[in-house]
Amino acid sequence: MSRKLTIDPVTRVEGHGKVTIHLDDRNNVIQSRLHIVEFRGFEKFIQGRPYWEAPVLVQRLCGICPVSHHLAAVKALDVIVGVGPDGLTPTGEKMRRLMHYGQIFQSHSLHFFHLASPDLLFGIDAPPAKRNIIEVAREFKELAVQGVMMRKFGQEIIRATAGKKVHGTGAIPGGINKNLSIEERDYFLKGEDPLNIDKMIEWSVAAIELFKDYHRKHRDMVDNFAAFPSNHLSLVRKDGALDLYHGVLRAIDHKGNKILHDVDYQNYLDYIGEEVKNWSYMKFPFLKNIGREEGWYRVGPLARLNTCDFIPSPLAQKAFEEFRAYTNGKPNNMSLHMHWARLIEVLHAAEVMKELLNDPDLQRDDLIAEGERCEEGVGVIEAPRGTLFHHYKVNKEDLITMCNLIVSTTNNNEPMNKAVREVADQMISGQKAIKEGMLNAVEVAIRAYDPCLSCATHAMGQMPLEVSLYDAEGELLDIKTK
Amino acid sequence: MGERKKKVLIYGYGNPGRQDDGLGIKLVEKLEAQAEKNGHKSMDFESNYQLNIEDAHTISTYDLVIFVDASVEKDVDDIILKTVMPTEKTEFTMHAMLPGFILYLCQNLYGKYPDTYLLSIKGYEFEFMEDMTDRAKENLKKAINLITGFLFSSGRPEYHSKVIMRGDRPE
Numbered sequence: 001m002s003r004k005l006t007i008d009p010v011t012r013v014e015g016h017g018k019v020t021i022h023l024d025d026r027n028n029v030i031q032s033r034l035h036i037v038e039f040r041g042f043e044k045f046i047q048g049r050p051y052w053e054a055p056v057l058v059q060r061l062c063g064i065c066p067v068s069h070h071l072a073a074v075k076a077l078d079v080i081v082g083v084g085p086d087g088l089t090p091t092g093e094k095m096r097r098l099m100h101y102g103q104i105f106q107s108h109s110l111h112f113f114h115l116a117s118p119d120l121l122f123g124i125d126a127p128p129a130k131r132n133i134i135e136v137a138r139e140f141k142e143l144a145v146q147g148v149m150m151r152k153f154g155q156e157i158i159r160a161t162a163g164k165k166v167h168g169t170g171a172i173p174g175g176i177n178k179n180l181s182i183e184e185r186d187y188f189l190k191g192e193d194p195l196n197i198d199k200m201i202e203w204s205v206a207a208i209e210l211f212k213d214y215h216r217k218h219r220d221m222v223d224n225f226a227a228f229p230s231n232h233l234s235l236v237r238k239d240g241a242l243d244l245y246h247g248v249l250r251a252i253d254h255k256g257n258k259i260l261h262d263v264d265y266q267n268y269l270d271y272i273g274e275e276v277k278n279w280s281y282m283k284f285p286f287l288k289n290i291g292r293e294e295g296w297y298r299v300g301p302l303a304r305l306n307t308c309d310f311i312p313s314p315l316a317q318k319a320f321e322e323f324r325a326y327t328n329g330k331p332n333n334m335s336l337h338m339h340w341a342r343l344i345e346v347l348h349a350a351e352v353m354k355e356l357l358n359d360p361d362l363q364r365d366d367l368i369a370e371g372e373r374c375e376e377g378v379g380v381i382e383a384p385r386g387t388l389f390h391h392y393k394v395n396k397e398d399l400i401t402m403c404n405l406i407v408s409t410t411n412n413n414e415p416m417n418k419a420v421r422e423v424a425d426q427m428i429s430g431q432k433a434i435k436e437g438m439l440n441a442v443e444v445a446i447r448a449y450d451p452c453l454s455c456a457t458h459a460m461g462q463m464p465l466e467v468s469l470y471d472a473e474g475e476l477l478d479i480k481t482k
Numbered sequence: 483m484g485e486r487k488k489k490v491l492i493y494g495y496g497n498p499g500r501q502d503d504g505l506g507i508k509l510v511e512k513l514e515a516q517a518e519k520n521g522h523k524s525m526d527f528e529s530n531y532q533l534n535i536e537d538a539h540t541i542s543t544y545d546l547v548i549f550v551d552a553s554v555e556k557d558v559d560d561i562i563l564k565t566v567m568p569t570e571k572t573e574f575t576m577h578a579m580l581p582g583f584i585l586y587l588c589q590n591l592y593g594k595y596p597d598t599y600l601l602s603i604k605g606y607e608f609e610f611m612e613d614m615t616d617r618a619k620e621n622l623k624k625a626i627n628l629i630t631g632f633l634f635s636s637g638r639p640e641y642h643s644k645v646i647m648r649g650d651r652p653e
Binding site for chain 1: 499531535536
């Protein structure tokens with residue numbers, strides 16, 4: 001008798017998805033799928049609105065990474081107002097970069113300390129009541145405080161650069177609407193311990209050591225859990241450096257061969273297609289030159305550290321060299337190494353913030369650049385979860401006539417499905433009894449990608465966590481709710 | 483020696499781009515403007531899309547915190563002000579948190595937590611629009627009246643240790 005397992009919704013991620021795993025009569029996995037069951041509608045909603053509203057309107061998509069949407073949208077509109085991706089004033093670009101690296105820092109910190117650390121500190125198969133931030137706060141108080149304060153530091157950077165936390169208006173087409181005052185700068189550079197940039201760097205270094213220590217003790221699990229070969233895609237700076245704000249598109253295959261050669265993202269439609277499947281509202285992007293079947297790719301911290309040649313900040317570069325040496329310079333295809341890569345990016349973000357905070361350009365008044373208006377623009381940014389595309393067309397009346405978004409989680413759709421299948425094969429296939437820890441293992445694989453499912457489908461809703469067992473005829477055998 | 487003035491934080495959260503979901507943010511905007519106009523400097527204001535772990539640190543430095551949020555709960559007819567107690571209960575997404583969970587985290591990390599209330603304001607529509615519904619706007623007015631009465635009943639910030647107040651019962 002075959003069975004179907006359903007994990008609904010997946011927990012400790014943002015948004016609402018469910019997983020179904022079909023088993024045959026020997027409990028071998030015959031199919032697994034991550035379904036996204038929310039409906040998207042934002043791209044239609046924004047049509048007919050004046051283009052200058054877009055950087056604020058897109059923050060309605062999701063309260064988790066509004067800064068990423070804000071900046072991707074405004075980068076597309078830079079093109080439309082004729083400034084182009086490279087025409088900003090130094091103050092305009094550096095203020096945006098500070099905002100973005102603040103976002104990366106707080107988002108990654110939240111993910112590691114709050115969402116992922118319970119699995120690492122207590123074990124994937126620990127009781128569910130144990131796997132949460134409260135238990136981390138009880139047993140690893142210092143670590144929990146670090147997570148809280150790192151998140152707070154990043155949020156305050158966003159407030160200082162975007163003007164406010166909710167519906168920030170900092171970035172506007174062609175530039176930025178404020179600079180950073182000396183008082184704001186000194187708050188971050190010389191703030192009362194621990195809220196200052198030097199402490200953030202110190203804690204970021206310590207977080208990498210924490211992961212490495214865990215890795216040393218659980219090497220087999222960390223290296224083999226949901227490990228599978230894939231292509232990787234991200235922006236890189238023109239000289240190959242890691243750059244989370246701007247660059248060209250590069251993709252490599254699982255052996256490290258370049259399959260997308262540092263192309264201009266204004267032409268992304270020439271390189272990337274999106275496939276629709278009838279069991280999910282989330283599309284499946286792929287590289288057109290490779291094809292639908294083999295052209296899927298990973299985005300996010302792991303992909304970025306695989307595609308870039310170096311990291312342009314000293315401490316993160318040192319950590320990067322160790323990371324790359326672990327796979328002998330070849331692409332790293334181990335899903336749980338996403339945490340390692342994410343923490344290296346945390347350190348890099350902290351170093352970049354320090355460099356920017358010490359840059360006098362942030363106190364200058366040349367905020368806006370101007371150019372010749374055109375009708376179409378694409379903005380791409382490396383959001384915390386991966387490459388984020390915003391594409392707009394605008395008519396002569398300044399109204400948006402077309403919007404296309406490919407968000408990070410959508411880019412990771414097929415990899416997350418692969419990760420689910422890998423874990424299902426490793427931990428569930430052939431087992432006589434299905435335990436809660438096995439189902440959490442599936443969630444751990446998805447969680448490593450830090451998916452934002454609300455973002456990917458642009459909707460809201462709520463469902464309880466439900467695990468259902470079905471036989472081959474579709475009869476419900478058992479149901480459990482978390 | 484006079485009694486130390488209590489530090490008060492009014493914290494609205496929600497997404498103002500989603501119609502009535504922005505009720506908490508709107509209340510903070512209006513109340514902050516009102517406090518500035520009337521010269522009330524004894525309280526701070528904060529807004530965000532949702533509550534998160536860093537708010538445990540934020541509230542740890544206050545004596546009184548009032549969270550303000552839009553609500554679709556059945557027990558909220560228009561507005562309701564309730565005491566919040568620490569709780570381990572979390573949302574499954576863990577990217578957004580309940581006020582009681584923030585208190586619980588605050589207690590665990592900092593060994594204390596402030597007197598805390600949640601002012602829930604009934605909302606009706608949560609689409610991709612900025613304009614709130616007329617009913618939500620009415621509820622917002624009631625909420626502002628309730629909270630100003632609660633905080634400024636004798637011309638200076640005051641509060642009670644336990645309270646459940648509804649819109650039609652300002653005290």
